[in-house]
Amino acid sequence: MPKKIMTGIDVFDAAMERIEWVFDTFSSVCLSFSGGKDSTVLFHLMANIARRKKRRFSVLFVDWEAQYQCTIEHVTRLREMYDDITDTFFWVALPLTTVNGVSQVQPEWVCWEDGAEWVRQPPEDAITRASFFPFYQNAMTFEEFIPAFNHWFAREKGMVAAILTGVRADESLNRFMGLVSGRKLRYAEDKPWTTASAEGFYYTMYPLYDWKTRDVWIYHARTRAAYNSLYDLMYRAGVPLRNMRVCEPFGPEQRKGLWLYHVLEPDTWGRMCARVSGAVGGALYANESGAYFALRKQITKPVHHTWQSYAMFLLESMPEKTAEHYKNKIAVYLRWWQSHGWPDGIPDEQDNDQGCKDIPSWRRICKTLLKNDFWCRMLAFSPNKPRHYERYLARMREKRKEWGIL
Numbered sequence: 001m002p003k004k005i006m007t008g009i010d011v012f013d014a015a016m017e018r019i020e021w022v023f024d025t026f027s028s029v030c031l032s033f034s035g036g037k038d039s040t041v042l043f044h045l046m047a048n049i050a051r052r053k054k055r056r057f058s059v060l061f062v063d064w065e066a067q068y069q070c071t072i073e074h075v076t077r078l079r080e081m082y083d084d085i086t087d088t089f090f091w092v093a094l095p096l097t098t099v100n101g102v103s104q105v106q107p108e109w110v111c112w113e114d115g116a117e118w119v120r121q122p123p124e125d126a127i128t129r130a131s132f133f134p135f136y137q138n139a140m141t142f143e144e145f146i147p148a149f150n151h152w153f154a155r156e157k158g159m160v161a162a163i164l165t166g167v168r169a170d171e172s173l174n175r176f177m178g179l180v181s182g183r184k185l186r187y188a189e190d191k192p193w194t195t196a197s198a199e200g201f202y203y204t205m206y207p208l209y210d211w212k213t214r215d216v217w218i219y220h221a222r223t224r225a226a227y228n229s230l231y232d233l234m235y236r237a238g239v240p241l242r243n244m245r246v247c248e249p250f251g252p253e254q255r256k257g258l259w260l261y262h263v264l265e266p267d268t269w270g271r272m273c274a275r276v277s278g279a280v281g282g283a284l285y286a287n288e289s290g291a292y293f294a295l296r297k298q299i300t301k302p303v304h305h306t307w308q309s310y311a312m313f314l315l316e317s318m319p320e321k322t323a324e325h326y327k328n329k330i331a332v333y334l335r336w337w338q339s340h341g342w343p344d345g346i347p348d349e350q351d352n353d354q355g356c357k358d359i360p361s362w363r364r365i366c367k368t369l370l371k372n373d374f375w376c377r378m379l380a381f382s383p384n385k386p387r388h389y390e391r392y393l394a395r396m397r398e399k400r401k402e403w404g405i406l
Contacts, residue, residue, distance in 0.1 A: 011211050012219065018193060018207040019049050022164065026203075028157035029057040031164050032146070033078075035071040035228055036246035037216050038166030042208055043078055044225045046164065050085040058087040060149060062096070062142065063126060064248040065111040066119045066272050068265055070230035071246055076123070077226060090149075093122035094130060097139045099374050099383070100250045102258070103278025104322045107374040109250060110139045119271045141383045142248075147197070154201040161202040169209050213241055233264045250276060258283040298354060299367050307348045307362035314369045322374075328396040329376040330365055331405040 007014060022029060031046055033039045043059075050057055061075055079089050093112050100109045112118065112128070122128055130136055135148040154161035185196035193209045208216075220227050234244045237260060249258055249272070261269040262283055273279045301310045311330075315323045337346050337360045349363040358364075358380050368378045375383045400406055 011208075011215050014210070015045060015207045016049070018205070019045055019164075022162050022205055022207070023049060023053055023055050026160065026162040028154065028159050028161040029055075029164065030150075030153055030161060031057060031059045032166075033059050033061045033075070034166070034246055035061070035067075035075045036166070037220075037227060037231060037244070038168055038208055038211075040074070040078070040166075040227050041211075041216055041219050041225075042164060042166040043082070044223070045207070047082045047085055056085050056087045058090065058153070060090045060153075061092065062145070063091060063093045063111075063122060064096075064098075065093070065122075066249050066268075066275065068230050068246070068261070069120075069268065070233065070264075071228055072120075072123075074226070074228040074230070081226065091123060091126040092145075093126040093128050094132075094136060095139045096145055097141045098248055098251065100276060100278060101255045101372050101374070102250055102282030103276070104318050104372065106277035107322055107325070107372070109276050111248075113139070117271075117275065119268065119275050143383045150197065150202045150204070151199065160200070162205050163202055164205045164207060166208055167206050168211050170212050217241075230264070234260065237263055250279070250282065255282045299363070299370060301366065307366050311362055311365050311369060314366065324393065324397075325374070326369060326376070327400070327406045328393065329379060329381055331396065331400045331403060332381075333360075333365070333376075333379045334405050335403055 009017075029046075031039070031043060033043060046057060049055075059079070063072075075091075079086070079091075095110050095112045095114065097108050097110050100106055110116075112122070127133075130138060133149065133152060135152050136145075140148075150161070150163050153163070185198070186192065187194040187196060187203050193206045195204045195206075197203070219225070228246060230246065231244055239257075239260065243256065245257060249255070249261065258279065261272060269279075269283075301307060305313065315326060318326070334346065342360060346360040346362065348361065350359050350361045353359040353361040353364045354367050358378075364378065368376055371378065373379075375381060
């Protein structure tokens with residue numbers, strides 16, 4: 001288990017040293033910017049050091065179409081503020097697929113989708129041409145786009161690149177585990193805040209990885225640097241500091257904040273409801289600590305069901321296309337566990353089977369279905385690749401017949 005190492009300096013000075021090292025080590029640098037509090041702090045720190053060193057860097061901002069106007073204004077403001085030290089500001093407004101955690105009718109949605117009535121129009125200078133990036137595939141997932149962009153950026157510059165992001169280990173268990181993992185490739189052992197790409201063309205850097213939420217706001221209080229005014233509105237609406245997030249709105253984690261759109265930007269919210277299926281239901285129920293989206297750690301079932309029969313009931317209640325998707329995933333999951341310790345099938349339930357660790361059970365499958373976890377991350381799956389998906393469905397139908405599962 002990783003241990004904390006006291007360095008004798010505070011997190012601000014440590015972050016400045018890391019960014020200094022990045023500019024001294026890499027000629028090609030890019031910031032991955034979301035408009036949120038963490039990447040905003042990183043933007044300010046990088047800009048101050050870049051000006052002192054007479055350096056420039058690029059910025060990537062992925063526009064999710066359904067975003068607060070406050071965020072768009074903040075991104076525009078920082079782009080103008082730091083125009084003198086920015087190489088290229090990649091404002092991306094291309095169709096990207098992401099999970100819709102509030103609907104089984106439309107379990108995925110595509111921002112900036114052709115033919116759809118958009119929530120808002122992209123800026124005139126945003127990247128809207130699919131041909132701008134040679135790697136871009138129509139409606140590719142965000143998880144595909146980011147590494148492809150990083151790889152392209154490094155190759156375009158003709159040298160190993162540094163991609164900086166405001167991710168902090170304090171944000172979630174998944175991010176903590178990803179940052180401290182002993183299995184990942186780093187630039188060097190004494191640089192735990194770096195991750196090397198498999199090809200070696202770029203490194204992802206996390207200079208703020210050891211900052212706490214309070215450190216971010218201490219920085220803003222002391223420097224009076226520009227930040228997203230959306231946080232002021234969230235504070236007035238009673239949102240706890242730990243829940244203040246700026247991100248795409250409909251994901252399994254992000255849906256908890258949907259109700260805020262109705263409160264803070266009702267006009268934007270009206271267009272979002274018309275644009276994405278399930279938005280109203282998500283706003284009503286996703287912020288409640290109830291059973292609607294399996295938000296409680298412990299889920300319950302009707303007393304006359306086993307967890308396996310309850311899973312079958314849930315699948316039968318879904319739209320056919322969505323149910324087929326889940327059946328394919330569950331079939332692979334069950335088949336894998338048949339050859340890894342459960343040849344006669346997984347148990348109905350086990351101790352601790354609803355947590356982060358993948359402990360197989362039908363209860364865990366039920367929680368995946370109740371959470372509307374379309375990509376089945378809880379069952380250790382990765383996001384779907386849209387361009388291969390139809391071929392995958394056809395192959396899986398045959399495999400399920402062969403295995404005799406579902």
